[in-house]
Amino acid sequence: MMIVYHCYGGTHSSPVAAAIHLGFLDPHRLPQPRQLVELPFYDRISPSGYGALRYMGQDAAKNQIYVMGVGYHRDLMRRLVPKVAGILGGNPDHLLLVDVYPHVNWYMKVGGFISRRLGLVAIGRPLVILGTRRAYPKLAEAVKEVWRNLARNTVSRLPEKVQVKRGLMD
Amino acid sequence: MKKIIYHCYGSSHSSVTAAAIHLGMLPRNRLPTSGELLSIPHFDRTTSREVGTPFFMGTDHWGNEVYILGRGRAKKFMKNAVKSLCRIHGFPEEDLLLVDALSILNTTTVVGGTLSRGLGLVSLGRPIAALGIRLSYFNFVRLVEKIERSVRKEKEEIDSPKENK
Secondary structure (H helix, E strand, C coil), X not given: CEEEEEECCCCCHHHXXXXXXXXXXXXXXXXXXXXXXXXXXXXXXXXXXXXCEEEEEECCCCCEEEEEECCCCHHHHHHHHHHHHHHCCCCHHHEEEEECHHHCCHHHHHHHHHHHHCCCHHHHHHHHHHHHHHHHHHHHHHHHHHHHHHHHCCHHHCCCCCCCCCCCCC | CCEEEEEECCCCCHHHXXXXXXXXXXXXXXXXXXXXXXXXXXXXXXXXXXXXXCEEEEECCCCCEEEXXXXXXXXXXXXXXXXXXXXXXXXXXXXXXXXXXXXXXXXXXXXXXXXXXXXXXXXXXXXXXXXXXXXXXXXHHHHHHHHHHHHHHHHHHHHHHHXXX
16 A cells, blocks of 8 residues: 655655654654654755655555645645556555645744745744644644554545635636 | 656646547648537546546557646646656656647637636637637647657667667
């Protein structure tokens, strides 16, 4: 099974969720700022790299864990990735997309914007770390939900977490 | 064999037209009638909920698979995702051709497409969209012929060393 945690940029909440999934971080203990900064991809992906699936590691059950940034194109990308994977020889049924963007708070959004879009890492990163620590229990809960669903083997029918306002064309 | 994906905004006009020309569903030496355009599968029919879903249009003379894909405003996201999916599934990146068909679209089709697909005014927008495609039709033919040349050239380059052996 391929599990893809996705958020806006794939560089804050999804690497943290993936790290919890892979056991790099303890879901019951708040990580130190240094632990967060040392995570792969954490606050490191620039906007030109959004959309790519990045490999984080393999869990104990041999699931490959990826992170992805989908920007404001969440629904489009959730349709596109499984179908294109099917065309390229993958099995769309072995692909699970987990949206962690609903757990992102304003500290992370503002800090992420300052650090990633404006490039002011010294200002944005502390804000994003503060926000990540505040969002941590929810992210841990989201990962536990994935574990529970994997254990029940009902992953293909995971409920949608949020209703996103639909634009005219997407 | 290659997989060729013509992509545009909503996979209902420009990518459909290009793929149809590629597959021989539309003539290359004359303008198609509006009726011919409208009889092409997916032409002005892809809904906004299908944007992001690639559709298989057919296999060309040389065995290449032709797809259409609407990528909305997420062109960069789509390209990055497709590239990484190629790597993940071990599909050679050079065997996948992403062709942007939106760049040759004219304003008439954009207006017609927005009316028909965006606002749901099909009876008003569809004829305008078809007219817009007909206005720049031969640009599509040129695009497709360019793509076909590049596909065949690569193929010959690959084939000829084998013949020499």
